[in-house]
Amino acid sequence: MNAKIIEALKSRFGEQAAQTSEFRGELTVIIPKERIVEVCRFLKEDPGLRFDFLADLSGLDMFTPVNRFAVVYNLYSLANKHRIRLKVFTEEDEPKLPTMTGVWSTANWHERETFDMFGIVFEGHPDMRRVYLPDEFEHHPLRKDFPLMGIPGSLPLPKKS
């Protein structure tokens, strides 16, 4: 199945989806961020692949000078019972990615969570708010430069009326 997916992606997107790796039988494909929505739509709608289910979307802080942040899409095919992982890198100074909500509605909260935890902004998202932490909070805690103990005083208490 993995070989079939690689072949289908290569014939459609050429070199842009050529960066693949396999670990424990799971296929990971690195996609340039301009093409990610297109690739997902292709994987979802292609009759042979039918990755119709976005199981998970998560951020990843590589803490490297280039390509610091990654967003990982774990797709699942209900028909073929198969998983695939897509990965998109984005830079530290402008962590922006196109939203996936147009392809799967479930991306809505996942992207809000990724924004909350990593500060990655998803352009075109209908409701780009924090999902867990208060709106006034300024930091993004799952970034590697955020200390485990937190930053004292960073969570403002409600004002007394």
Added chain:
Amino acid sequence: MEQRPEEVARKTRILQALENQHTSVTFEDALENDMILNMGPQHPATHGVLRLLIRLDGETVVGCVPEVGYLHRGYEKLAESCTYHEFIPHTDRLDYLSPLNNNTAYALAVEKLLGIEAPPRAQYLRVMISELARISSHLMFLGSLAMDVGALTVWMWAFREREKQYDLFENIAGARFTTSYTRIGGLAQDVSAETLAMVKKFVDELPGHLLECENLLNTNRIFLERTDGIGVVTPDQAVDLGFTGPGLRACGIGHDLRKANPYLVYNDLDFSVPVYTGGDALARYYVRMDEMRESVKLIHQVLQKMPGGDVHAFKPKKVLPRKERVYTKMEELIHDFMIVNFGVEPPVGEIYSAVEAPKGELGFYIYSNGEGYPWRLKIRSPSFVNLQTLPVMMKGCMISDVVAIIGSLDPVMGEADK
């Protein structure tokens, strides 16, 4: 209606999100007005600390924004400074109604990363505890849904059964609630023959007790009218929204990871996946009741087929050695020291491993850079994703149906908020 700029600024962002939702309601009568109702986070029917902002037209819900995060404890951040073993107790606190299932899911994920497998007896025992946890979670669902629509007796009866289960968990794991029972490559300890006899007695008696509850509910006019046709999700919407678990199977999609991508020894066991087509609260109730009976069937098979042997894989560099050997043998002492202090060191790589938890697909995405600590551990919690379906389910329902819909969704906020 025009709003002054200072009024707009004063509005919280969650309120704005609610008002931005597309609603097709029109108010012709000047006396009619829409109302915004805040429900939770301290509300008995929200099953924890779920907060809902509901926009009402009379008694009809026209829009709803769920707000989560009141129980956020930052487990994904904590995981990055725990060794793989140290994180096991934290998994208890995700879905605290079925901690054994979370333990199993996490152990399976790390084992996949390490490339090891638990011995057969441990795998059978893991199936047994997962199914016991599934029954425990579904009993909670049964009791709370019935209570949400006004039937208190079922709550008491469901909790009587859960109490017996907690006695079982105490015998199996040593703790009633926070079990932390699995280890990487096996289990904390073997289960005694007396405990297995207790499990057998429990699953022998359970179907009769379920029938008692069903006799109270299945032909109860109040229960049926409060749940039939309430909170409908179509199959397309469910897949689009990432709905998993009994809710998805109530929409007519028979997706169950135990069948689709069998893990542990589910392949060798005989069970069926109940599927209903209503997509409403009643169908979700039927699915869960049938699933409990399938779990009973599975546990019976496990008790029959379970082989003997060790419950620990023999992988000295990856699996914690037995305590009695640590105290008497040099080699084991060294391995214990290394694993406790530096952690098991998996290869560089990333995996996603998911199991069918009582509430849906519980997945762990682990990115390892070869150290004893995960570089990134993402928890794909079913409750979090399932809560996204609430606005779809609630659109157009009555205010009294809100509690029935939340009850039928069965969210656990410990898991949704991580």
